[in-house]
Amino acid sequence: MIAPSKDHVSTYAEAPKPEAFDVRILRQDAPGESPKWERFRIPYEPNLNIISVLMKIAAMGKNAQGKPAPPVAWDSNCLEEVCGSCTMVINGRVRQACSALVDRLLEDRPTEIELRPMSKFPVLRDLVVDRGRMFRALERVKAWVPVDDYLDRGPGPREAQAKQETRYPLSECMTCGCCVEACPQYTKVELTREPGETDSQFEARRKQAFDTAFLGPAAISQAILFNDHATGQMQADERMEALTGPGGIQVCGNAQNCVAVCPKSIPLTTSIARAGRQATVYAIKKIFDR
Amino acid sequence: MADSSATPALPFLVRHEFLIRRLHSLSGLIPVGAFMCVHLLVNSSVLNSPETFQNNVYGIHALGKLLPIVEWVFIFIPLLFHMAVGIMIAAGGMPNTQAYPYGANIRYTLQRATGIIAAVFIMYHVFHMHGWFHFDGWLSMAESVGGHKFRPYNASSTAGAALQNPVILVLYAIGIIASVFHLANGLWTMGITWGVWTRPAAQKNALVVCSAFGVLLGIVGLSALAGMYNVGKGEAYQAAIEAENRMYEARVEAGSVQPNEHKRIEERGTRSEE
Numbered sequence: 209m210i211a212p213s214k215d216h217v218s219t220y221a222e223a224p225k226p227e228a229f230d231v232r233i234l235r236q237d238a239p240g241e242s243p244k245w246e247r248f249r250i251p252y253e254p255n256l257n258i259i260s261v262l263m264k265i266a267a268m269g270k271n272a273q274g275k276p277a278p279p280v281a282w283d284s285n286c287l288e289e290v291c292g293s294c295t296m297v298i299n300g301r302v303r304q305a306c307s308a309l310v311d312r313l314l315e316d317r318p319t320e321i322e323l324r325p326m327s328k329f330p331v332l333r334d335l336v337v338d339r340g341r342m343f344r345a346l347e348r349v350k351a352w353v354p355v356d357d358y359l360d361r362g363p364g365p366r367e368a369q370a371k372q373e374t375r376y377p378l379s380e381c382m383t384c385g386c387c388v389e390a391c392p393q394y395t396k397v398e399l400t401r402e403p404g405e406t407d408s409q410f411e412a413r414r415k416q417a418f419d420t421a422f423l424g425p426a427a428i429s430q431a432i433l434f435n436d437h438a439t440g441q442m443q444a445d446e447r448m449e450a451l452t453g454p455g456g457i458q459v460c461g462n463a464q465n466c467v468a469v470c471p472k473s474i475p476l477t478t479s480i481a482r483a484g485r486q487a488t489v490y491a492i493k494k495i496f497d498r
Numbered sequence: 499m500a501d502s503s504a505t506p507a508l509p510f511l512v513r514h515e516f517l518i519r520r521l522h523s524l525s526g527l528i529p530v531g532a533f534m535c536v537h538l539l540v541n542s543s544v545l546n547s548p549e550t551f552q553n554n555v556y557g558i559h560a561l562g563k564l565l566p567i568v569e570w571v572f573i574f575i576p577l578l579f580h581m582a583v584g585i586m587i588a589a590g591g592m593p594n595t596q597a598y599p600y601g602a603n604i605r606y607t608l609q610r611a612t613g614i615i616a617a618v619f620i621m622y623h624v625f626h627m628h629g630w631f632h633f634d635g636w637l638s639m640a641e642s643v644g645g646h647k648f649r650p651y652n653a654s655s656t657a658g659a660a661l662q663n664p665v666i667l668v669l670y671a672i673g674i675i676a677s678v679f680h681l682a683n684g685l686w687t688m689g690i691t692w693g694v695w696t697r698p699a700a701q702k703n704a705l706v707v708c709s710a711f712g713v714l715l716g717i718v719g720l721s722a723l724a725g726m727y728n729v730g731k732g733e734a735y736q737a738a739i740e741a742e743n744r745m746y747e748a749r750v751e752a753g754s755v756q757p758n759e760h761k762r763i764e765e766r767g768t769r770s771e772e
């Protein structure tokens with residue numbers, strides 16, 4: 209999706225352009241505070257995306273009523289839909305802000321765009337959320353190939369081309385959070401710090417809460433990616449331990465929203481079913497292999 | 499987890515979540531789902547004749563004193579387990595079909611909704627026909643509030659008569675449709691849960707097969723309901739009672755059935771609500 213498709217541009221190019229459009233944003237000053245809507249009015253320009261709209265809002269410094277408004281906080285990095293940091297809920301659907309084109313959004317809803325932070329993560333400020341639970345999930349399933357030493361262990365096992373081709377799409381995951389945001393089985397875990405709690409105490413408590421909560425489709429798919437890798441396979445049992453532990457594969461209810469919203473079109477439900485199959489075999493093996 | 503040495507022991511339900519969810523999944527098909535298929539098929543035998551259905555019921559009741567044990571071990575306990583875990587699962591999810599109105603997501607929500615409907619319906623149905631518990635005092639109480647209508651040795655006539663109230667008939671139709679949807683869709687999700695169909699094309703094909711199964715079982719269930727209803731009124735009702743009584747006396751005479759008035763219509767006969 210490097211260039212907008214020609215026919216799309218032409219149909220919208222013929223439509224009359226608005227002078228300006230509204231952006232309604234669900235804002236929150238800090239973790240735990242109650243959110244409130246604020247409306248901004250943006251003069252129309254062609255080829256805007258949501259990140260450029262947020263930059264305009266920061267430059268304007270005022271809301272639609274003309275009152276001074278602190279700039280809206282957001283996260284972004286790559287600006288080309290590969291880092292996943294700008295994920296938010298745009299017009300009710302979770303997606304990346306950098307690849308959300310204003311012209312297309314106005315085709316669906318001509319006068320207004322609605323922005324909300326993802327609902328499954330603690331909000332840090334405005335549209336910025338803490339996706340720490342997803343990264344913790346990657347640790348839980350050991351989503352890596354452990355090669356952390358200096359010994360020459362010789363060439364690794366041979367990789368078949370076909371296997372590599374099935375793995376490649378899974379490797380495109382950017383831990384953006386779209387899949388878990390849309391997943392009805394993934395529910396928010398938000399802890400607040402207790403008075404007198406140190407950083408490390410709070411962190412330990414947070415990890416403990418994450419470790420029994422649902423891993424989510426992205427981490428399940430990453431576990432399958434590394435179980436498929438000839439070297440990564442050597443840790444397959446450890447990954448299966450996590451996948452069949454609390455918050456594992458069993459929490460999935462097969463709503464298949466994850467695969468429908470993944471911006472990288474990762475075959476998540478195939479990974480989930482394969483994880484289910486591996487879990488079936490692993491669990492039976494564990495019962496009889498005592 | 500390797501680094502959980504300092505953490506307190508997890509609650510039972512959390513520690514064994516995987517096993518519980520897999521047993522829940524399994525119990526939905528075996529024995530609960532399998533039982534439902536047999537149940538609907540046996541009931542639909544009334545379409546052939548009330549005698550056919552009556553014979554099937556005698557077959558089931560041939561288990562004699564073992565019947566309650568078989569019922570509890572293979573039907574009620576697995577069903578109650580599946581129901582309890584199912585309600586917990588349904589309470590733990592956050593359906594979002596408004597924002598994400600995709601087919602599989604709608605079925606996800608329907609799976610939970612039909613599970614709850616099935617729970618309410620099955621509890622009612624077992625009370626309405628069976629009375630829940632077989633203690634005399636309890637049963638007369640159940641009868642006074644519209645329960646315990648079914649008598650195994652007057653099977654078609656008592657089942658049919660119990661369905662004459664249109665509200666009850668509609669309730670049964672809703673309950674059957676919900677349960678059949680729940681089983682057919684549950685079969686599809688089971689295939690993913692256990693890893694039978696993994697690829698999108700395989701899942702799509704499986705959906706066609708499961709849908710066809712659901713439609714067929716739905717037809718069986720609803721025609722059984724219609725068949726039962728028709729035997730419960732007018733001349734068919736009288737004929738059914740006569741046939742059932744003839745069959746009972748013949749079986750008692752042949753010694754293949756112990757006389758048991760509890761399993762028959764009371765001699766005072768005419769039920770008050772008709």
Ligand code: HEM
Binds near residue numbers: 585588609617618
């Ligand atoms: C009585 C009340 C019932 C409730 C509350 C209930 C609830 C549920 C729920 C919430 C699920 C989804 C589980 C998941 O996606 O992880 C489910 C799955 C299932 N249920 Fe039920 N259910 C009930 C009765 C039944 C009955 C009567 C049958 C059989 C006819 C049945 C068969 C199934 C099957 C086959 C599954 C699929 C399991 C899987 O996806 O792995 N359920 N049930």
Ligand code: SF4
Binds near residue numbers: 380384474
């Ligand atoms: S699987 Fe897709 S939706 Fe989920 S985090 Fe990865 S890239 Fe995002």
Ligand code: SF4
Binds near residue numbers: 392425460462463
């Ligand atoms: S298939 Fe499983 S993981 Fe994916 S959205 Fe549905 S419940 Fe969540």
Ligand code: FES
Binds near residue numbers: 284291292295307
């Ligand atoms: S900024 Fe990297 S995905 Fe949007």
